[in-house]
Amino acid sequence: MDKGTKIFLTLFLTYAFFTNTYLTTNDASRFSLTAAIVEEHSLVIDSYLDTVISKWWFAKDYAVFDGRRYSDKAPLGSFLGVPVYWAFSFFTSDPAVLTYFVSLFTAGLATAATALLIYRFGAEFTENHSVRTGLALAYGIASMPLFYGTVFFSHAFTALFGFTSFYLLFMYRRRGGEKKLVFAGVSSALAVASDYYAGLIAVILFLYALEISRKKAYVFLLAFLGGISLLLTYHWAAFESPFALPYLYSNLFSKFHSEGFYGVRFLDWKKFSNLLSQLFSVWGFFFTTPFALLSFAALPRFSKTYRLETLTIIAITSG
Structure with missing residues (x-):
């Protein structure tokens, strides 16, 4: 068994120990869609949302269309959970047990796979297995992936597919091969299908592909459009329009999504202070991911050889 496989299994078993058996308003919305697809072959979550959510929470994350409730989340995670829910529903109908296995075999697997990809990607920069192993672990x-690998949120899927797209584009730049562009485009589309705000990342990745090869960037774009067409089909089936995002009908639309472009807007002082808190407070990014500071410190040196990749990383991080 090689080191990459050991890393993957170690992390997956770790997530198996910590995976949640309860659902908050965020993942209850996503899980309800999974249950509705399997149990009722429907996208309407009325029968499940109030049942599966844990008693400490009340449902807020949903969209209302024609008097029926739908998930207000990007749907990829829910669809990834369908085969897991279906398989384990033969053995139990307990929502807590089903929540555990759906979360583990979607978010847990995705997070472990991302760590494995980090380990593999590290081989492009160093032959030191200890460094690569340390980064992956x-x-x-x-x-924060230790948390997001144990809950049915979108973060694990978005990270996996977003990073996979970047990895494949980097490998195409080094070694060529149009198939890498195809899979990079599809992976970028899957990231958006997991979290709509990953559309910003998809745009940056397309610009990266364009800088790598202006003649071949269309391959990435066509693959992305092919992948995103599945998301548009879901919108059509649920909301009767391919371009009707569930945020338009969200219970929380006026609070979170009405300003700017679906909630994406320029920073004012209040938003900037919130950003600083999210980055530097005891619950912030740099407190929970301290080694990220080392990554940013290494960027100047990294940029001497990989200027385009450095700009791409900065753009994605800033977005």
Whole structure:
């Protein structure tokens, strides 16, 4: 068994120990869609949302269309959970047990896979297996993915597919191969299908592909459009328009999504202070992921050889 496989299994078993059996308003919305697809072959979550959510929470994250409730989340995570829910529903109908296995075999697997990809990617920069192993494990158990690998949120899927797209584009730049562009485009689309705000990342990745090869960037774009067409089909089936995001009908639309472009807007002082808190407070990014500071410190040196990749990383991080 090679080191990459050991890293993957170690992290997956770690997540198996910590995976939640309860649902908050965020993941209850996503899980309800999974249950509705399996149990009722429907996208309407009325039968499940109030049942599956844990007693400490009340449902807020949903969209209302034609008097029926739908998930207000990007749907990829829910669809990834369908085969897991279906398989384990033969053995139990307990929502807590189903929540555990759906979360583990979606978010847990995705987070462990991302760590494995980090380990593989590290081979492009160093032959030191200890450094590569340390980076992969630091990502998996010494940062926020330790949490997001145990809950049915979108973060694990968005990270996996977003990073996969970047990795494939980097490998295409080094070694060529149009298939890498195809899979990079599809991966970027899957990231958006997991979290709509990953559309910003998809745009940056397309610009990266364009800088790598202006003649071949269309391959990435066509693959992305092919992948995103599945998301548009879901919108059409649920909301009768391919471009009707569930945020338009969200219970929380006026609070979170009405300003700017679906909630994406320029920073004012209040938003900037919130950003600083999210970055530097005891619950902030740099407190929970301290090694990220080392990554930023290494960027000047990294940029001497990989200027385009450095700009891409900065743009994605800033977005």
